[in-house]
Amino acid sequence: MIPMSTQATTISLPALVVLIPLIGAFISYIIGRVWREKYGHYTAAFIATITFITTALMYPYIGGGGEIEYTLTSLTTMYPITFYVDSFAFIFALATSFIWMVATIYSITYVKKEHATNRYFLFLILTLAVNMGVIVGGDLFVIYIFFELLALFSLMLVIHEQTRESYEAGKVYFYVGAFCGLMLLIGIILLYMNTGSMSIDSRFGEIEELGNLKYLIAGLMILGFGGKAGIFPVHIWLPKAHPVAPTPASALLSAIMVKAGIYGIFRTTGTIFTPSDLAAAWSLPEIGYWVIWIAIITSFIGWIFALFQDNIKTLLAYSTISQIGLLMIGVGAAAYLGYEGGAMGYAGSLYHVANHALYKSALFFIAGIIYFRTGTLKMSEMGQLYKKMPITFILCIIALLGIAGMPLFNGYVSKTIIHHALYDAYALNGDQALYIAEILFKIIGGGTVAYSLKLIISTFLTGNKNKETKEIKKAPKLMAVSVGAIATLIILIGLFPTTLLQNLITPVLETHALNPESVAYVSEINVFITEDLTAVITSFAIGIALYTGAYILKLETRSWPNWFTVNNIYNTILKSITATSKIINTTGATFNRYVSTNIFEPILKSITAQKQEQKNYDIDSGRGVSFAIFLIVLMLAIYMIYSILMF
Incomplete structure (x- = not known):
């Protein structure tokens, strides 16, 4: 991949493909609430269409191998939000925005037999915004934030029907998303600690010096992104979420949102872990x-x-x-x-x-x-x-x-x-x-x-x-x-x-x-x-x-056979862990009672008898707790003021 450079075009199109649906989702919701629902639906379809057109307008800038980069600094001084699009990201962005546009138009008719349609379109377009954010994010931190928001907003589509089955599917979807998100975060942190950069540009030289640690980082990032992609063994949410979600949402979950995970895996194996020198053998x-x-x-x-x-x-x-x-x-x-x-x-x-x-x-x-x-x-x-x-x-x-x-x-x-x-x-x-x-x-x-x-x-x-x-x-x-x-x-x-x-x-x-x-x-x-x-x-x-x-x-x-499914295997493992934990807890509690009764209590009684008349300041009293909280809040406030001044 060509490294991000000063030759990249600086225009706001990558930011717009996130901001247009992000703001438009609330506009369509308000229109549907205060005017008529169908007008809110049409507005949502219009927003999705504008997002697709905006995405397509990036092609002249990246068609010949060019790049687009843009930074939003007015919304935050703590961490600028960077956006970056190359020909690789453009393929994902174009496919995502096109299918989302078609799904939103399709939904206008489909939701006639659904309830809470304003809420459905709100989260449908919000999910579009954060999905595009994953693709056009300019560094791993921005990609991770949008990736987590994607899991959160799409969860609302999974549980839209508000049935017991949808809540059960949503629970599995949430647990897998949380676990994989944590694995991804650990991988990103390890990468940053050892390379000093959150860039999605090549880190091949630094990574080659990490020895076996590079395999751990790659594994964590692939597993983290793989949860959304639906790869084994974190694929279990797909067959649960798809049947209960509204069909247009199921189509997007299956055809598009899994590609956000694939995009991350591509970036990991095809960019971050490969050399920037186009002539370098690897x-x-x-x-x-x-x-x-x-x-x-x-x-x-x-x-x-x-x-x-x-x-x-x-x-x-x-x-x-x-x-x-x-x-x-x-x-x-x-x-x-x-x-x-x-x-x-x-x-x-x-x-x-x-x-x-x-x-x-x-x-x-x-x-x-x-x-x-x-x-x-x-x-x-x-x-x-x-x-x-x-x-x-x-x-x-x-x-x-x-x-x-x-x-x-x-x-x-x-x-x-x-x-x-x-x-x-x-x-x-x-x-x-x-x-x-x-x-x-x-x-x-x-x-x-x-x-x-x-x-x-x-x-x-x-x-x-x-x-x-x-x-x-x-x-x-x-x-x-x-x-x-x-x-x-x-x-x-x-x-x-x-x-x-x-x-x-x-x-x-x-x-x-x-x-x-x-x-x-x-x-x-x-x-x-x-x-x-x-x-x-x-x-x-x-x-x-x-x-x-x-x-x-x-x-x-x-x-x-239900007994021979990955879900059942996971449940068996979890039950075994729970049973083992109970045994350990019971054994530990028995041991603690023995130690407390036969060792610590006699010692404490002796100390208490000796200092019975002394009026010592008790940190465990109400005053002590309040003072400790005051110190913690004061330190946090000093740290935040320092951070703002430094940035």
Whole structure:
């Protein structure tokens, strides 16, 4: 990455993409409260649209590898808020603002069957503001603050329905967010203590001197960001939060908010831990190796659990876990290959950021349409919906072909490039474990095909044939148009795969320490060769076989055993810890009573008898406590005055 320098353009656009939705959220809320709710909804959609347009206006400044930086100093004198956008951040910002705009427009119709709609739009737009803040934050401190606010504001979307299930999901979401936020904070603090900087610029030279400590810092930051991304083992909030949140919020949680975590992992492995010198050779084989295997496990768990779901949104939640795993395989392969071959991994992962945002948001919007018209999300309760909802049926096919990796649809391109990167990682040293990982990659592709088949067949083709469908209407126009816009992009990207590569992704690769020849090869890559098409055929054959076998054995109508879930394993561990703590506490209490009764009490009685007539000042009295509090407050006040004067 090019270091931040005086050559960067200084304009306020990065700050505006945060401030516009931050202020606009309250404006839309006030309008909805004092005027009419629907006008507040329209205002929210307008704010989201303006945010997307403002984001798009940054392209001329960063399109050729440029940078934008801006600092807000009028709001604070203690710590200036810095913003920074390069071609890498722009991809995330553009995808985020576009899908958020579509989701907000989609919500105008969807919320007609919801309650507390003003509150919903308030937190929907506030969450947009802080999500953009994570992406355009200029240093790790600013990114961390926005990252924590993202967890807080999005929590209000998870518990919006105010049901017992939503509160339970919100509790899990909060606990995971708090734990991962703490891990991230510790990682950032350790990085700052050993490098003296909060910058998101390269710290490669200082980090190389840290020895094994650098692996701890990398692990803490990856785990911290990974909680939002939904990687194993901190993925457990996704299948709980998605089914209970309003569908547009579920779409954003799955398609966009997880990318805030991915963005942080990218910055960690692809910027902070890599050299700023574009010609410097580097690699992170240990970190890359473990990221690859964590990603493989994450993706494998995702597709298996997805195949056993009856609720569409839960299936899509597990699907997100699997897709994020695929994306992380590219990140790991890039770190493993380093300077010589990392371009392939980064290109595939960045491409998958955009692709996953498109087809996953489309699938959630389709689930919302189905729920809006049928009142259920359970596939077992649905009839042959293709008869009553033909347009929705076609849109669902397009989105599923995208996620399954069918040639001429967007998902095929990014998955093929990631597959190339994984194979290159194996070929580099001939590591047999990575060869197994490459085989598992194909099986994961088959698993994606299997749960895609289940969704389309159970929802639209077979399902409950006795279900009355006479009263089911077609999709509302505004909702159908929203999904149609995304479906169009899914097809266009698949038909013209190099357009996105050359205009958005290649500029990112050119600002990283990557072999220029490798970057040039990736920008012109032909993904329609025999080997790649054969790999797709293999994955589709595996997927059809998996679904057929599950259908014959009636496994796809069963639920995954509750005793064999990560949640249950975590609960067992927590219960064991609690039981152990009780034993320790009981033993400790018994020991304390023995020591107190037989040792300390006789000594204290002796001392008390000797000083019975002395009038000593008692620090434990009311006066003593008050005096101690006074001293603490005085010291804090002196410190704050000193800090303000120093800044």
